[in-house]
Amino acid sequence: MQLYDIVFSPTDGTQKVSALLTNTLKGEVTPIDLTDSKQDFRAVQLTSDDVAVIAVPSCGGRVPAVAIDRLGSITGHGARAILVCVYGNRAYEDTLIELEDAAKQAGFQIIAAVAAIAEHSIARQFAANRPDTQDAQQLSAFAKQIQDKLSLGNTAEPSIPGNRPY
Numbered sequence: 416m417q418l419y420d421i422v423f424s425p426t427d428g429t430q431k432v433s434a435l436l437t438n439t440l441k442g443e444v445t446p447i448d449l450t451d452s453k454q455d456f457r458a459v460q461l462t463s464d465d466v467a468v469i470a471v472p473s474c475g476g477r478v479p480a481v482a483i484d485r486l487g488s489i490t491g492h493g494a495r496a497i498l499v500c501v502y503g504n505r506a507y508e509d510t511l512i513e514l515e516d517a518a519k520q521a522g523f524q525i526i527a528a529v530a531a532i533a534e535h536s537i538a539r540q541f542a543a544n545r546p547d548t549q550d551a552q553q554l555s556a557f558a559k560q561i562q563d564k565l566s567l568g569n570t571a572e573p574s575i576p577g578n579r580p581y
């Protein structure tokens with residue numbers, strides 16, 4: 416089993432949140448940087464034994480289009496996915512549900528979803544210095560619950576908030 420950390424993070428907030436989850440999950444981490452325009456994402460092929468954290472920021476309540484595009488080049492082959500939406504403490508609206516659709520389309524099965532706050536990358540006074548110590552503790556607690564679910568072989572799909580059409 417490989418633990419993939421598939422992240423789109425232009426200003427590092429999403430990456431910080433994702434690392435707080437993957438640090439607690441079991442398995443050696445293989446990072447996939449969706450921010451890197453030079454990577455050939457078609458070469459990223461997972462297996463059904465693998466687990467992936469797929470983390471994106473919320474921009475205007477949506478997933479950035481380029482992240483959807485690049486995620487669409489990856490093939491999940493039934494790998495279990497933990498979806499992560501990171502937002503600047505306004506709202507994330509349809510980000511998680513859009514990410515759910517894109518991840519399923521790429522061949523992942525969704526077993527968990529997390530919304531977390533990081534410093535707003537435009538209006539820095541919002542959620543300044545987050546994720547903080549309290550966020551780190553909460554994310555680690557979420558990761559423990561997710562690890563228990565994985566260890567039990569429980570692949571039940573969570574109910575994800577948001578509206579279609581986005």
Ligand SMILES: Cc1cc2nc3c(=O)[nH]c(=O)nc-3n(C[C@H](O)[C@H](O)[C@H](O)COP(=O)(O)O)c2cc1C
Pocket residue numbers: 423424425426427428429430472473474475476477501502503504505506507532533534535536537
């Ligand atoms: C263009 C743009 C739009 C954003 N829209 C939202 C939003 O709708 N709601 C929100 O809470 N934060 C919003 N944010 C803040 C980001 O979601 C937040 O700062 C996130 O941590 C950025 O991730 P990054 O540091 O990995 O780039 C927006 C940021 C940008 C740059």
